[in-house]
Amino acid sequence: MALSDPLGDLLTRIRNGQHARKDSVVSPASKLRVRVLDVLAREGYIRGYTEAKLGNHDALRIELKYFEGQPAIHHLARVSKPGRRIYSGSRELPRVRNGLGITIVSTPKGVLSDAEARDQNVGGEVLAEVF
Incomplete structure (x- = not known):
């Protein structure tokens, strides 16, 4: 079964993992998910992420x-x-x-936080908000 919203799935996995006090969560890999995780790591909301192989799929x-x-x-x-x-x-x-939280924005210059997008004077699709 295909996901209709892969980014929503990633955010839900993170939310559920933190609610359950997990140290880490696993999610299928995609370029968009990696870019969003880069922003979250840069802004200090996650410790980091690693790419792994689960069976035949990247995770x-x-x-x-x-x-x-x-x-x-x-x-x-x-x-x-x-x-x-x-x-x-x-x-x-x-x-x-x-200003205490961030907005994650998909711009022509990549996936950026709202502050980075303002600094580079670019707009785009507002993907998520984090606080």
Whole structure:
């Protein structure tokens, strides 16, 4: 069975893993997922990830991050969904919790956080928000 929203699946795996206090979660690999995980790692929301092989498929082992026993990610939500795509210009990118969180944006220059997209003056599809 094919996934209709692979990125939504990744975010749900991370959310569920942190709720269950797992050290790491495994997700199927894709280029978009790797780019999103790069942003999460750069911004300090996950410890990192490694690419692994599970049977015949590539997979990503995502190392979850906790601070004083609490998950580093309090809120992780998909914004642009397959049924309703959300696009934003560089000046209209949403701020999450007045700048305390990040928005992950798919731009022509790659997948970036909202701050990086503003610095490079590019907009794009608003993929997710993290706090």
